[in-house]
Amino acid sequence: MYPIVRVNKKHLLENIRAVTALCVAKKIAVTGVTKVFGGDPEIAAVYVEGGITRLGDSRVDNLKLLKGLDAEKWLIRPPMMSEVNDLVTYADASLNSELATIQAINDAAIAKGKVHKVILMVDLGDIREGFIDHEELIDVARKTEEMEGVHLYGIGVNLTCFSFIQSDSEKMAALAELSKTVGERIGRELEVVSGGNSATLDLMMKGGVSEGVNNLRLGESLLFGKERANYTFLPGTRKDVFTLECEIVELKEKPSVPWGTVGVDSYGNSPTFTDRGMRLKAICALGKQDFDVETSVPVDENIIILGASSDHLMLDVTDSKRGYKVGETIQLQLGYFSTMRAFTSRYVRKVYMD
Incomplete structure (x- = not known):
């Protein structure tokens, strides 16, 4: 039965080793992000095989799937209050930006006889999660340090995911300096200073990441072999880890341009068409709930995706x-995004290739 996503684990392992080697050369550890493939433990196990010792996901449900893997588990989205008990059970660490949530995590951890690691997020311009007021962050860091059920693990930043603000040397220097300031206020060095995601790799390779930044949370670069700042492929990586096969259900010659009154799509937009005359068109049993048109490319270069x-x-x-x-x-x-949708869709089978 189709559609099928084929996962080339050998090529993924090549990517992991190539990318982590680039990071190790700059004294930066990798947290391997598993959310793209829904926390699939068979794929996450390849991360661990490649030497990654920290796994990160934005869903606690996905972290549950990873409980059998020998790696530290991070929730890389600020936790919901309603999931704190599960968070403490299935995650070793989480990214946080609210004192009330940290207090709830502390209470849940104490009740379970655990200590949960907390990374405080700072907002350096992308206006997503994190503290803008650095004095507020320092105050929360001091209060977190005083709690018994949590351990202040470090600080981190996220860039390029909402406003697409790029990582640069100035922002990395600010993050490293803020880490030093927090360390001075609490009387010890922080273990983790997380400088963002795959969009920071280009800056890292050019020597623009400040000393003291020692972690990146990477998903796209490991899975698809490219950094996100310029969308260039990294040396020694493969782009063919995930291949989707779909079955043809109709094959007919049809005009390039539809006829009749053109309406609007579900988003209120009117489609446009290029007149190429009569063309041989294939319809496959695959749709937007299974994959993303904009981030998919036919392996046969002579095929055009129409929509x-x-x-x-x-x-x-x-x-x-x-x-x-x-x-x-x-x-x-x-x-x-196409891989993310394919792994979210229950209609797409997953096949693993060693």
Whole structure:
């Protein structure tokens, strides 16, 4: 049954070793982010095989799936109050920006006889999570240090995910300096200074990450072999870890341009079409709930993706040399969001290749 996502674990392992080697050379440890593939333990196990000792996810439910792996587990999104008990059970550490939540984590950890590690987030311009007021962050750090059920593990920043503010030397220097200040106020050095995600790699390789920043939370670079600042592929990496196969259910010559009055889509936009004349078009049993059109590329370079509805993928196969037939499959190379949707969809089977 199709559609199927094929996961090339050998190529993933190559990516992990290549990217972590780049980071180790700069004295930076990696937290491997598992949210793209829904915390699938078979894929996360490849992270651990590649030498990654910290795993991060934005869902506690995904961290539950990772409990059998020998790695420190991080929740990389500020915790919800309603999930604090599960957080303490399944995560070793979490990124936080609210004192009330930290207090709740402290209470839950004490009740379970545990100590939970806390990383305080600072906002350096992306206006997502984190403290803007540095004095407030220092005050929360001091109060966290006094709690018995939590351990102040470090500080971190996130950039490029909401406002797409880029990581730069000035921001990394500010993060490192803030870490020193917090350390001075609490009387000890922080263990973790987390400088962001795959968008910081380009800056790191150019020597722009300040000494003292010792961690990056990486997902896209490990899985797809590219950094996010310029979307360039990293040396020694592969881009073909995830391949989606979908089955052709209709194959007919049709006009390039529809006829009739054009309405709007579900987002209120009117579609536009390029007139290429009569073309051979394939419809595959795959839709937007299963993958992302914008971050998918046909393996057959002569195929054009025309678009998709919720459960139909429309392709122009006129120029292909393959001579496709109904019932045959077409392969798509998946990017970040396409992989995320495929692993979220229960209609897409997952097959693992060693």
